[in-house]
Amino acid sequence: MLSSHIFRNMFGDDEMRDIFSDKSLVQRYLEVEVALARAEANAGIVPPQAAVAIESASRQLSVDLERLQRETENVGYPILGIVHQLAEAAGDAGGFVHWGATTQDIMDTATVLQIRRALELLNQKLMVIRASMVRLAARHRDTPMAGRTHLQQALPITFGYKVAVWLSMIDRHLTRLTDLRRRVLVGSFSGAAGTLASLGDKGLEVQAALCEELGLAQPTITWHVARDGVAETIAVLGLITASLAKVATDVMLMMSTEFGEVSEPFVQGRGASSTMPQKRNPISCELILATSKAVRQHVGLILDAMVQDFERATGPWHLEWIAVPESFILTAAACSHMIFMLGGLSVDAKRMRENLSLTSGLIVAEAVMMAAAPKLGRQRAHDIVYVACREARERASRLQDVLLATPEIVEALGGAEAVERHCDPVNYLGLSGKMVDRVLSLNPGAQSPSG
Known part of the structure; x- marks a missing residue:
């Protein structure tokens, strides 16, 4: 392939x-x-x-x-x-x-030279991904949407907050690439044994x-059979691609018909079905997921290659010849697909807002509980709101209407207007915006691994 x-x-x-x-x-x-x-x-x-x-x-x-x-x-x-x-x-x-x-001196040093250039290219790609995430996080800092846990609507968040979480992973990976250089970009010349x-x-x-x-560092001692540096390199690629796969998973699920909150960039015919004209499949996400799974398999392979006998190995070294180039090429593919996807990602803020209403207010149950807790006590507030949620489900009613018919809650919150205010998801976004600002203020990727 x-x-x-x-x-x-x-x-x-x-x-x-x-x-x-x-x-x-x-x-x-x-x-x-x-x-x-x-x-x-x-x-x-x-x-x-x-x-x-x-x-x-x-x-x-x-x-x-x-x-x-x-x-x-x-x-x-x-x-x-x-x-x-x-x-x-x-x-x-x-x-x-x-x-x-000896043969391994030349081959290992050549591999390190390849890795150096590959890390530079990978850093460039991650910086492009980072720039797209920065733009999305800033633009949608205050765009409300449903936060989901265990595939259930949990609490309101903002789309910018979600993207900032993605961005935080990329920033850590950029730091890892910089740190990795000190341990991996080391020459090999030690002779036969x-x-x-x-x-x-x-x-x-x-x-x-x-x-x-x-332009390489001198090793402290021979590393013919001490392969942790090469293994760490591929492990970092595994981390990077797994993070990209997490982003792809989010986007893929949010693209589903039932959510409809984002979509990959439109290109005529991209993601089309041979039989269903309406289809627009998440092709970039699918390829990111596939390539990341392949890289993770190579992480296992490269760890296996670390187990070498005596002063020169009788086979495990050859596993690196497979894992190193293929992992970098697959990682580059995952990054390229992510660059394309984020660069033209379509965000439907209106649909996100509509989806916040899917549970008829149940998504703000914690907001109401915490607002009532100072007067009722946390457990009592929890029990009352729990019963109200169950009643809202059974009657197919808005949680707000059930709460307004619950005098204890109305009194605890300070009146009907307060109940309505606490039942608006937009008023329970927590510190999403400030967290976005904090992530955007950082730039650990400013130092390129090329120096």
Whole structure:
């Protein structure tokens, strides 16, 4: 599905897919090999002219992907095939390619370079989502609607409050992406068993220089089998997509005929049925839900990949080759669908107000109870309003009318006008507006993970 000509843009986007394409991956491998040669030349381990020749060869090299495929399938890893082609292109300097390195050093560092670019792209997408949520929350700060718990109308809220709750999750994810960089954007160069034995006493010097060349942090110790950084990255993608799925679930339910409170942007034919002309299905929501479920499966896979044997694993590492690119591509798809949906979300404030009346006033039962409690006591007020609610249901009457016929409540609230005031849902929005203002005053996403 990720590379299908038909479905590819439903389950990914070209920019993220390009980061994890074969062409880009090979370039990252070559980038690491060249940086290693330069670092070793500066440390006096390989001749400076060899590093220059290797770099020149990498720029001119057109990697034979068919040959690389054959060698990768035979060896089990792609780096030896890359080394063969780069060494041949470098001529006499070819003998200094990959000096003192092991396959996993190159592959892990290349993966980190991919992750760095992917996190930058993801940050950009989340900032666009954030901007849409900010606009919606501000515009609908005071737009009343029914708040629902356990799929039942509970208390009045505002649509802006709902969106601000969504926004708070995005803000935390932006902070997570910034924090994640310190732990994940770390180079890998440690040699066969991770001890840098092949470079003698200059191993750590070369390691530091290599990481500096690539703009990565130097590891405190080898992480060939300590995979928590990669696992954390995919776990964060799981958190992000799960939050997007929560938003999609809300929108999808609010789009249902019975609610009719919001709708995805109108595009001719989008969400159409092949048999029912009236249908306008929540396609963006459905795709967000699907991609997020797939990412969550990869979170489990990446946690499985953490369980590695001794100093180099016999298989779990390969699970990352699946989980990392697919998780980022799927996450990018979820973000793109969310950007489209929020960018043109249609909000029906009139329908929201009408839905507040569906229960004939039962949604304000707590408002009446709390208003009467100072005089009657909370439990007595609760019991009286509970009976009134039951009577309103049985008679199909407005709660307000039943309460007006209950002298104890009328007296406790201070008269009929007070009963009417407390029965208006708009007068029981709590601190929805102030909470929206507080969320809008924050901007943890201001610092981009690109620096």
